[in-house]
Structures are given as C-alpha cells and as structure tokens.
Amino acid sequence: MLAGRMATFRSWALGAAILTLLYALYASADMREVDTATGRVDLNSDIEYLVDNEDLSLSQVRERGRWQKNTEGSILNLGFTDVTAWVRVILQIRQPLDGQWYLSIPYPLLEEVDVYLFRDGQSVPFYQVSRQTIEKQRKQPRSYKIALPLPENLNGEVELVLRARSATSMQIPVELQREDQLLNHFAMESVYWGVYFGILCALVIYNLFLFFSLRDLAYIHYVLYLASISLLMLSLSGLGNAWLWAGEPLLTRYLVPVGTALVSFCALLFAHSFLEWREISPRWEISMKVAAGLAGVLLIVTWVDPLHGALFAGLLGSLVIVLLIAVGIAGLRAGVTIARYFVLAWTSFAAGTSIYLLSVFSIVPVGFVANHAMQAGSAAEVLLLSFALAHRIKDERARKLSAMRKQQLAERQVQDLEMQSLEQAMHDSITKLPNTSLLNQRLQSQLGKDDRLALVLVEYPQVREIASSMGHNLAEEMFCQLARKLNHTLAGLSGPVCLEQRLPAYIAIPEFGSAVFVLNLSKLVGPLEPFVEQVVGYHEVALHSVRLPVFMNLHCGVAISPDHGNTTEILYQHASAAKDRSQTSKTPVQIYNEGISDFARRRLDLLTALPSAIDAGEIELYLQPQMNRTGQELVGFEVLLRWHSPQFGTVPPWEVIEIAENAGLMDMLSRYVVDQACKVMQTLRERELDLTCSINLSVQNLTNSHFVPSALAGIREHGIPMDRIIFEVTETSMMHNMEAVIGSLLRIADSGCKIALDDFGTGYSSLAYLSRLPIHELKIDRCFISQMCSSRNDLGIVQSTLKLAESLSLETVAEGVEDRQTMEALNDLGCDRLQGYLFAKPMPLEAFCAWAQELSAN
Structure with a gap:
C-alpha cells in the first residue's frame, strides 16, 4: 500500500514538473528580451492586444485574458473607432536600463494613454503613468510623439x-527609446516640419505681397488656404500639442474636423477666383456652393459631436479633393492653361491624403511613408499652386504686353489710314473724280441758297457683271470711260452743279459702278425725268481699241430738295431708296416718294431680321399633300416656307425668297429648309407615313459648289432614304450658268435623290436641255391646270406635256387641282400625282399628321 502511494506521488510530481516546464517554455516564447545597446527597441511584433467594448477595468482585463497576438508584426491599427484598446507585452530586461527610458507611441492622435508595469505576476502594478498626468506636470521632453517615462534602472x-x-483613428505603435534617441528623433522631425512650415510661411508672405500689389482676390484666398492647412497639419502631426496646446490632447479632437472644414472652404474660394469658375460651367458653381455648405455643416x-465630426471631416475632404480635380480637368478642356498646374497640385495632395487615410482606416500598412504622405502631398501641392500663381502673373503680363503691342500697332495703322484718308478723302481711287465727301460739302453749301436741287444717283449693273465675268481691270477701264463721258456730257449742259473747279468735275463716285450728280432745277430746261434718262442712258466706250456701244440697264434714283429732305444724308438716303425701287420695278429713272421709303425700310428690316429668324426657328415648314392619280391615296408632300414674324406678321414666301437671293442668304436658308425637311421626314416615318418629300432649290443653290454636297450629307446623317427626297428646280434656273447647274443636278441624281422640273412650260424653253438633264419628274404649272377644263388651249398643253413625259419615262405632277372635274x-389623261386645294x-x-390619319381612317 505504501508502495502504491509512492507511485502515485511520483506520478503527480512528474506531471507537475512537466506542466512547470511547459509553462516556462510558453512564458519564454511570449517574453521579449530587451537589448538596450541601440537605445531603441521596437515592440510591435511582440505585443498582444484586446479591444474593450465593455469599459473593463485593469484587473478585469488581466483576469479574462482574451488577448490576441499581433501576428502581422506591423503597427497595430484598429481603424476609425472610439473604443478602448489594451496592449500587453512581457519584457525580459537582463541588465538595468541605463539612463532615462521612455515608452514611445509615435501617434499623437491618441487622446488617452495609461501605462501599467507588473513584476513577477503580481496583481497590483508597481508603476503606472498616464499621458495627461505627464503633460500637465511638464515631465515629458518635447516630442511630436507620446513619450511616457519608465522607472530608472528597470530590470x-x-x-x-x-x-x-481616441476619438479618431486608433493606431498604437509601441517602442522603447532612450532619452538621447528620443531627442535625436525630435530634432530630425523638427527639421522636417521646420522646412515644411518654413515653406508655408514664405508662401504666405510672398502671396500677401502679391495681393497688396495686384489686389487680386486669388492671392488672399490662397493665403487663407495656407493658414487653414497649417492648422490642420499642426493638429495631425502633434506639432501643435508639442508647442502650442501642450497638456490639452482633447483639443485635437475639435481642431482636426475644424481644420478640415476651413481647408475645404478656403480651397473652394481659391479655386473659384483662380480658375474664374463661371467661365468654365455654371454647374461647377453649384457644386462649389454645395461643398462650401457641407463645410459649414461640418x-x-x-x-455638437466631435467624434462623428472627425469621420465626416475625412469624407468631406475626399469629396472636395475629387471636386477640385474635376474642376481643374474641366478648366483644361475649356482652355484655361494654368489649370494644368491646378490639376497636378490637387492630384499630388489627393495621393498623399489617400495614402494617409487608407492607413487610418487600416487598409494599407502604417509606416513612415503613410504617416508623412499627407505632409509630402500638401507640400507638393502648395508649391505647384505657387507655380500656377506665378504662371498666372506671367500670363497676365504677356496679355498686357500683347495688348499694348496690339494697341501700338493699331495706333500706327490708324495713323497710316488717316494719312491715306487725307490723301484720298476727296477723290475716288479709280476714276480720280470727287467722292461723296466732296459731294457732301458742295451739296451742303448749295442747300443753304434756297434753290431746288435734285440729287441723281446712277448705278450701272453691267460694270459689276463685266468685273465678275471678264475681269476687274477691264471693268475699271470701262467704268472710267463711262464716268469721263458722263462728266463731259454734264459739263455741256445747263443745270448740273460743278463739284470741283480744278477738273472741272460734275459727278462724284460713291462706289464702284455708281455715280452721283446734282442738278439745279431752276436752270434746267424741260422735264426732269426725260432729261436724266437722256443724259445717263447711252454712252459709247472703246475697249482694247474696239468701239463698243453700251446701252446700260441702269438704275437711277432721284431725290429733290427741299421736297424730299433738306440735308445731304436724307437726300442721299432717299435717292438710294429710289434707285433700289428702280431696280425692282425695272423703271430707268425713279423719283423718290413716301411709298418708296416705306417699302425700302420694310425690305431693309426684313433683310436684317431674316438671319436671326432662321436661327430662332421662326421659319416654319408647311406641308402640302400630293395624292395618287385617283386622289384617294397620300403618296408625298411638298415643303413650303412660312415666316410668321412677331415683328412683321406673315411675310409672303416670294418676298422671303427674293430677300434671301438678293442678300446672299439663300445658302443659309436652303440649308435650314433641308435640315428641317429631314426632321419632318423622321417624324413621319416614326408615325409610319412613308412619303416622298419635295424641296425647292434656288439657282444660287445649284451654282454654289458647296451646297449640294452639304445638303446630301445632311440627308444621310438623318438616315433618310435618298430615293424619298425630290429636289425641285425651275426652268428659269437652267439659264444661269448652265454647266454649273447641270453638274449640281448630276451630283444629286448620282446620290439617289430625284429631280423635278417645276413650273414646266412657263419659263424659257428647256426642251433642248431635257436630254442632258437628269430629270425624273415634270410638274405642270397651275396656270394650265386651273383652266384646262374651260380652255382648249390649256387642255392641249397639258395633254402634250403628259405625252412628252410618257415618252421620256418621266413622272408627272399636276399643281393647282381645285375641283373634282379637273x-x-x-386621271383619264394619266397624270401620276395630283396636288392642290x-x-x-x-x-x-x-395638322398634316392628323389629316393623314383621318384620310387613312376613311
């Protein structure tokens, strides 16, 4: 029995020895042996940690023992949290620590830090210290990190x-540092931050100087931004706690979000004034105001709640950075050259801030690069923004110098023009006869003598036609001869007023191809109109030794003083209006009256308003249906112009066309019509109406080499089948520049579009050209269709035209069908399509779509 007890005792002793050995092995595995030779010991790979969500006491934490090993070996980073964290490490210090050592935590955003030291597994710490106590007692050496002193000779x-x-992010880097190492590190950090804040201070002084010199708000906004980012970096780096508000670590809780709000607001102010925001886009103005409002909310x-304010600050800062980069890119696209510096600056800041925030949220490892990324990014940013401001000064200086050079050049040009004007002020450069300046002086002196005077303005259109067809030099020679002969004729008559005694000269030249002279009606023999027509109506000129009698298709307007005005300007204006009326009415000599003034004023107003009416979409397209031969089925439509002007009321289509042709606006008008017709076709095809569209073209369109290719390209872009478009041309248009017209028609036919000969039989005979023209359709004019049932001659013309079209394999369209008998x-004669009231x-x-749906329903 005693032997059994001895065996049992030996078993228990062996088990205890094994457990003691295992505990010793386990304890030595978690124990960190401290080597004090280097003066610095990194403990991050040896720590254990516990996240306290229950606000446990020190004894409860040690009893529960739910410690987690920091297996990664890097700095412990718990992300953005406000919970309490406990950290434990067991140290084996074989030799007493020499000198003063500190527990160093290089993360200044920790608000509360308490350290407890236990020896030999005791439950009560033999030493404890806290950050707040040490800072209030001023026992901590100046440092940008948390440094808590350890007992001397600790072993x-x-x-x-x-x-x-902490109320922000929770990072707990733990290391032991001897006092000399701590101070050396503080000295190195001071150099870094000294350079950083030195740059900021230098930039503040420099930009304040620029602001007071230039009075540009961009510079003062930049100074405010530098001040706000200085406040933010003082809070994040621990510099403020080391120098400015030592002993008040909780103050950082407020300053971080406040600094972020100020940085965001000042950055937006600076961007607004630097990039001239409104010139980029109004939407960025709205975005800026929203972001500035969020800064105020922050x-x-x-x-109210600084804990959530810190999280909101990170989100707002990221939003503002993204917004500013987007604005800079928009500025680059808008042509703001200095925006490239702006984009690069904020991209640098975004990169540094992103690395820093990613480390805060435990996405990237914490280290020297992550901790100083925001510092480096902001330093690069402020330098690049300073370069941008300097470049802005350079650009402004270059613009001012360029403006000064342009002004000087303009002044020299003005001086040269003044000299030329002085030389040619009184004479026409081609004929050397007086111009309107001398005419005005002479006429003004005559108006003061109470004589009845007639101002006669003559235009020779053949001069300009010869200039365009045979050359300007030949036209100038011809015009000089005409001017001299007219001047010679007037010199031999009684009544004309001599304008210059030196030549003598009786006529003045207001422009090339025109002449003006003054008649004293009291000295005139006979009626005024026959006299003027006889004087200007016929002259003979010699061109290249060939005597050429020229019967001028002249346009002549006459204004009489004082009946039609008592100043030179009014008389010339009324004579010009009478000349224009002479041109439109085909009357050789036209004397001014009030009706002419009203007509000219209306035409001028219409001419001025037409381009803006086209741009504003006041020109509307009306659609007139085209039916099959039985009149039961809708097969197509013709687009017709309608101008319902708010100022002039309804303007007749013929007047719109005439104004456009005379003013050179036909290309613009026809391009608009083709574009609108394509949109009409798209709408009809969407409503399942597959119809042909007839569009009228002017002779100016056919002789313009650019119009037809542009019109065809527009039709293709709208996706309209080419064979559904019919271009209508008139017979009279064929007689103008026939070769150019045929070339345009061939291009249209080759594209697949069709060509209709409009108003067939009413113009010049085009039968000789039908074989050369790519015509697909003949439109019989309404003047024959409306009378064909009552006039045998009109009926015969219609029958002949239909037979001619049939023999040439052309389709026919009858216009002006207004009764069922017609x-x-x-239908009996075989006309293909009908069109009419x-x-x-x-x-x-x-209305057309509604009418077409009603037609199909019936």
Missing part, C-alpha cells in the same frame, strides 16, 4: 500593459 521580467483611447457637427380629267391647303406638321 528583470516586466509585464507592460497599456490602455489607449463646423456645426464638430461643435381631278377626273387628269381640292385635297388640302399647306399645313403645319402636326
């Missing part, structure tokens, strides 16, 4: 427990 096995708490949130007669008048698009 043996020591358990270190650390309690940390200040309020920070005052419709039935055309019998079916419908021209109507707007929506």
Whole structure:
C-alpha cells in the first residue's frame, strides 16, 4: 500500500514538473528580451492586444485574458473607432536600463494613454503613468510623439500593459527609446516640419505681397488656404500639442474636423477666383456652393459631436479633393492653361491624403511613408499652386504686353489710314473724280441758297457683271470711260452743279459702278425725268481699241430738295431708296416718294431680321399633300416656307425668297429648309407615313459648289432614304450658268435623290436641255391646270406635256387641282400625282399628321 502511494506521488510530481516546464517554455516564447545597446527597441511584433467594448477595468482585463497576438508584426491599427484598446507585452530586461527610458507611441492622435508595469505576476502594478498626468506636470521632453517615462534602472521580467483611447483613428505603435534617441528623433522631425512650415510661411508672405500689389482676390484666398492647412497639419502631426496646446490632447479632437472644414472652404474660394469658375460651367458653381455648405455643416457637427465630426471631416475632404480635380480637368478642356498646374497640385495632395487615410482606416500598412504622405502631398501641392500663381502673373503680363503691342500697332495703322484718308478723302481711287465727301460739302453749301436741287444717283449693273465675268481691270477701264463721258456730257449742259473747279468735275463716285450728280432745277430746261434718262442712258466706250456701244440697264434714283429732305444724308438716303425701287420695278429713272421709303425700310428690316429668324426657328415648314392619280391615296408632300414674324406678321414666301437671293442668304436658308425637311421626314416615318418629300432649290443653290454636297450629307446623317427626297428646280434656273447647274443636278441624281422640273412650260424653253438633264419628274404649272377644263388651249398643253413625259419615262405632277372635274380629267389623261386645294391647303406638321390619319381612317 505504501508502495502504491509512492507511485502515485511520483506520478503527480512528474506531471507537475512537466506542466512547470511547459509553462516556462510558453512564458519564454511570449517574453521579449530587451537589448538596450541601440537605445531603441521596437515592440510591435511582440505585443498582444484586446479591444474593450465593455469599459473593463485593469484587473478585469488581466483576469479574462482574451488577448490576441499581433501576428502581422506591423503597427497595430484598429481603424476609425472610439473604443478602448489594451496592449500587453512581457519584457525580459537582463541588465538595468541605463539612463532615462521612455515608452514611445509615435501617434499623437491618441487622446488617452495609461501605462501599467507588473513584476513577477503580481496583481497590483508597481508603476503606472498616464499621458495627461505627464503633460500637465511638464515631465515629458518635447516630442511630436507620446513619450511616457519608465522607472530608472528597470530590470528583470516586466509585464507592460497599456490602455489607449481616441476619438479618431486608433493606431498604437509601441517602442522603447532612450532619452538621447528620443531627442535625436525630435530634432530630425523638427527639421522636417521646420522646412515644411518654413515653406508655408514664405508662401504666405510672398502671396500677401502679391495681393497688396495686384489686389487680386486669388492671392488672399490662397493665403487663407495656407493658414487653414497649417492648422490642420499642426493638429495631425502633434506639432501643435508639442508647442502650442501642450497638456490639452482633447483639443485635437475639435481642431482636426475644424481644420478640415476651413481647408475645404478656403480651397473652394481659391479655386473659384483662380480658375474664374463661371467661365468654365455654371454647374461647377453649384457644386462649389454645395461643398462650401457641407463645410459649414461640418463646423456645426464638430461643435455638437466631435467624434462623428472627425469621420465626416475625412469624407468631406475626399469629396472636395475629387471636386477640385474635376474642376481643374474641366478648366483644361475649356482652355484655361494654368489649370494644368491646378490639376497636378490637387492630384499630388489627393495621393498623399489617400495614402494617409487608407492607413487610418487600416487598409494599407502604417509606416513612415503613410504617416508623412499627407505632409509630402500638401507640400507638393502648395508649391505647384505657387507655380500656377506665378504662371498666372506671367500670363497676365504677356496679355498686357500683347495688348499694348496690339494697341501700338493699331495706333500706327490708324495713323497710316488717316494719312491715306487725307490723301484720298476727296477723290475716288479709280476714276480720280470727287467722292461723296466732296459731294457732301458742295451739296451742303448749295442747300443753304434756297434753290431746288435734285440729287441723281446712277448705278450701272453691267460694270459689276463685266468685273465678275471678264475681269476687274477691264471693268475699271470701262467704268472710267463711262464716268469721263458722263462728266463731259454734264459739263455741256445747263443745270448740273460743278463739284470741283480744278477738273472741272460734275459727278462724284460713291462706289464702284455708281455715280452721283446734282442738278439745279431752276436752270434746267424741260422735264426732269426725260432729261436724266437722256443724259445717263447711252454712252459709247472703246475697249482694247474696239468701239463698243453700251446701252446700260441702269438704275437711277432721284431725290429733290427741299421736297424730299433738306440735308445731304436724307437726300442721299432717299435717292438710294429710289434707285433700289428702280431696280425692282425695272423703271430707268425713279423719283423718290413716301411709298418708296416705306417699302425700302420694310425690305431693309426684313433683310436684317431674316438671319436671326432662321436661327430662332421662326421659319416654319408647311406641308402640302400630293395624292395618287385617283386622289384617294397620300403618296408625298411638298415643303413650303412660312415666316410668321412677331415683328412683321406673315411675310409672303416670294418676298422671303427674293430677300434671301438678293442678300446672299439663300445658302443659309436652303440649308435650314433641308435640315428641317429631314426632321419632318423622321417624324413621319416614326408615325409610319412613308412619303416622298419635295424641296425647292434656288439657282444660287445649284451654282454654289458647296451646297449640294452639304445638303446630301445632311440627308444621310438623318438616315433618310435618298430615293424619298425630290429636289425641285425651275426652268428659269437652267439659264444661269448652265454647266454649273447641270453638274449640281448630276451630283444629286448620282446620290439617289430625284429631280423635278417645276413650273414646266412657263419659263424659257428647256426642251433642248431635257436630254442632258437628269430629270425624273415634270410638274405642270397651275396656270394650265386651273383652266384646262374651260380652255382648249390649256387642255392641249397639258395633254402634250403628259405625252412628252410618257415618252421620256418621266413622272408627272399636276399643281393647282381645285375641283373634282379637273381631278377626273387628269386621271383619264394619266397624270401620276395630283396636288392642290381640292385635297388640302399647306399645313403645319402636326395638322398634316392628323389629316393623314383621318384620310387613312376613311
């Protein structure tokens, strides 16, 4: 029995020895042996940690023992949290620490830090210290990190427990540092931050100087931005806690979000004035105001709840950075050259801030690069923005110098022009006869003598025609001869007023191809109109030794003083209006009257308003249906112009066309019509109306080499089948520049579009050209269709035209069908399509669609 007890005792002793050995092995595995030779010991790979969500006491934390090993070996980073974290590490210090050592935590955003030291597994710490106590007692050496002193001559096995708490991010880098190493590190950090804040201070002084010199708000906004970012970096780096508000670590809780709000607001102010925001886009103005408003909200949130204010600050800062980079890119696209510096600057800041925030949220490892990324990014940013401001000064200086050079050049040009004007002020450069300046002086002196005077303005259109067809030199020679002969003729008559005694000269030249002279009606023999027509109506000129009698198709306007005005300007204006009326009415000599003034004023107003009316879409397209030969089926439509002007009322289509042709606006008008017709076709095809569209072209369109290719390209872009478009041309247009017209028509036919000969039979005979022209369709004019049932001659013309079209394999369209008898007669004669008021008048698009749906329903 005694032997059994001895065996049992030996078993228990062996088990205890094994457990003691295992505990010793386990303890030595978690124990960090401290080597004090280097003066610095990194403990991050040896720590254990515990996240306290229950606000446990020190004894509870040690009893529960739910410690987690920092397996990664890097700096412990718990992300953005406000919970309490506990850290433990067991140290084996074989030799007493020489000198003063500190527990160093290089992360200044920790607000509360308490350190407890235990020896030999005791439950009560033999030493404890806290950040707040040390800072209030001023026992901590100046440092940008948290440094808590350890007992002197510390040795043996020591358990270190650390309690940390923060309202922002939770990073707990733990290391032991001797005092000399701590001070050396502080000196190196001071150099870094000294350079950084030295740059900021230099930039503040420099930009303040620029602001007071240039009075440009961009510079003062930049100074405010530098001040706000200085405040933010003082808070994040621990510099402020080391120098400015030592002993008040909780103040950083408020200053970080406040600094972020101020940085965001000042950055937006600076961007607004630097990039001239409104010139880029109004939407960026709205975005800026929203972001600035969020900065104000952040200040309020920070005052009420600084814990959530810090999180909101990170989100707002990221939003503002992205917004500013987007604005800079928009500025580059808008042509703001200095925006490239702006984009690069904020991209640098974004890169540094992103690395820093990613380390805060435990996405990237914490280290020297991550901790100083924001510092480096902001330094690069402020330098690049300074370069941008300097470049802005350079650009402004270059613009001012360029403006000064342009002004000087303009002044020299003005001086040269003044000299030329002085030389040619009184004479025409081609004929050397007086011009309107001398005429005005002479006429003004004559108006003061109470004589009845007639101002006669003559225009020779053949001069300009010869200039365009045979050359300007030949036209100038011809015009000089005409001017001299007219001047010679007037010199031999009684009544004309001599304008210059030196030649003598009786006529003045207002422009090339025109002449003006003054008659004293009291000395005139006979009626005024026959006299003027006889003087200017016929002259003979010799061109290249060939005597050429020229019967001028002249346009002549006459204004009489005082009946039509008592100043030179009014008389010349009324004579010009009478000359224009002479041109339109085909009257050789036209004396001014009030009706002419009203007509000229209306035409001028219409001419001025037409381009803007086209741009504003006042020109509307009306659609007139085209039916099949029985009049039962809708097969196409013709687009017709309608101008319902708010100022002039309804302007007749013929007047719109005439104004456009005379003013050179036909190309613009026809391009608009083709574009609108394509949109009409798209709408009709969407409503399942597959119809042909007939569009009228002017002779100016056919002789313009650029119009037809542009019109065809527009039709293709709208996706309209080419064979559904019919271009209508008149017979009279064929007689102008025939070769150019045929070339345009061939290009149209080759594209797949069709060509209709409009108003067939009313113009010049074009039968000789039908074989050369790519015509697909003949449109019989309404003047024959409306009378064909009552006039045998008109009926014969219609029958002959239909037979001619049939023999040439051309389709036919009859215009002006207004009764069923005419419709039935055309059906019997084999006309392909019918168009007229019998079916419908021209109507707007929506009315046309409704009419077409009603027709199909019946």
